Amino acid sequence: MAKWDAGRFLNTVSYFEAIPVVSDLQRWLTGGSNRKSTTNGGKAVGKILVVGAMTDIGQVLVQQLVKSGYTVRAAIADLSLAPFSIPAGVEYVMVAPDNNTSLSNSSLTDRVMQGVRAIIVCLDAEETLSTVALDNLTAAVNTYLPTNNRLELFDFTHPTIDLQATWGAVDDVVMGGVSESGIGMRAGVAVFSGNVSTDNSGGFASVRTRNLDPSLNLSNYQGIELKVKGDGQRYKIFLRTEEKWDGVGYAHSFDTIANEWMTIQVPFKGLVPIFRAKTVPNAPLDTTQICSFQLMLSKFEYDRALNPRFTPGLFSLEIESIAAYGGDTMPQLVVIDSTTSTDDLVAKLRTTNLPYSIVRAVNLDALMVAAIAVKSISQSEAVGQVLT
Incomplete structure (x- = not known):
């Protein structure tokens, strides 16, 4: 009969907390700590890239996403301001605007897009999403985001x-x-x-x-x-x-x-x-x-x-x-729009063939807009819709 390894047995039951008393005893003897899995569940799987995270709505949106269990990557133009506006523990990266109206294609790099499952764009009041910016966002979604009905675990x-x-x-x-x-x-x-x-x-x-x-x-x-x-x-x-x-x-x-x-x-x-x-x-x-x-x-x-x-x-x-x-199609690009009319934006987004949603920010406070945007990224019925 081969020799049984009692030490490996104890390590196994301790690691998985199969026998709590054994796990507590081993941590006490070794000075170790139990690192419970932090793999996110359900809707929280995959990162949400928030472009315009420094806008008034963007800051509230980041907070609401974190509160809802999502992993957030905040894209901002001025990294020096991030410690004062981005919640602790949220990753932030620089995505430089091009003349304040479009996202630079060179900004949407492997580093920025790695692990992203959806992008939420927060536009400033009366700012419009230019054709160039939309082209760059479309290319980033098609290049980096997973097949829409597939959820990377x-x-x-x-x-x-x-x-x-x-x-x-x-x-x-x-x-x-x-x-x-x-x-x-x-x-x-x-x-x-x-x-x-x-x-x-x-x-x-x-x-x-x-x-x-x-x-x-x-x-x-x-x-x-x-x-x-x-x-x-x-x-x-x-x-x-x-x-x-x-x-x-x-x-x-x-x-x-x-x-x-x-x-x-x-x-x-x-x-x-x-x-x-x-x-x-x-x-x-x-x-x-x-x-x-x-x-x-x-x-x-x-x-x-x-x-x-x-x-x-x-x-x-x-x-x-x-x-x-085999999952349902969810929005992969959500645009928070503060202009008086969404007609032009709808026409632009339809040409991309992306699963998109638009959230109207007119006459709504930032908390309500953020709540609608957070809800939209996990609802298949939000695809192609203007949400208010």
């Missing part, structure tokens, strides 16, 4: 500290086995790799997210999409709707082709409810409450059936991204 091409701290190993050491795995970031991908062993009646290795806070509401989507490059083995993805450690997981097995990138779509309706490797009848998936994700290599399929492509030993699965697919 984990983008490993641009790993962050929070993203790396979200995932941890859950191997068969939790049941006496000796398999060992981990997840690392390199060259624009995450790599789930390790050594899976059947010793001590084990035979699985996995990586799992800490409970997402807040949980994800993916009810507007059809399933999960993975971009992966494997080693020819059959892996599993699990979704969980309960925060507890040992609850029902919703699983799907997928085969890989050695050294070949693949896009795998997993429909929510095709996920199998599993509890301790056994299928669970009458346990529908609640897509409004996705608490965690897990990737696994196991010698078993379901109900003790064997994985026909399983090989013990070293393994490796590269992951570029995990996303939700």
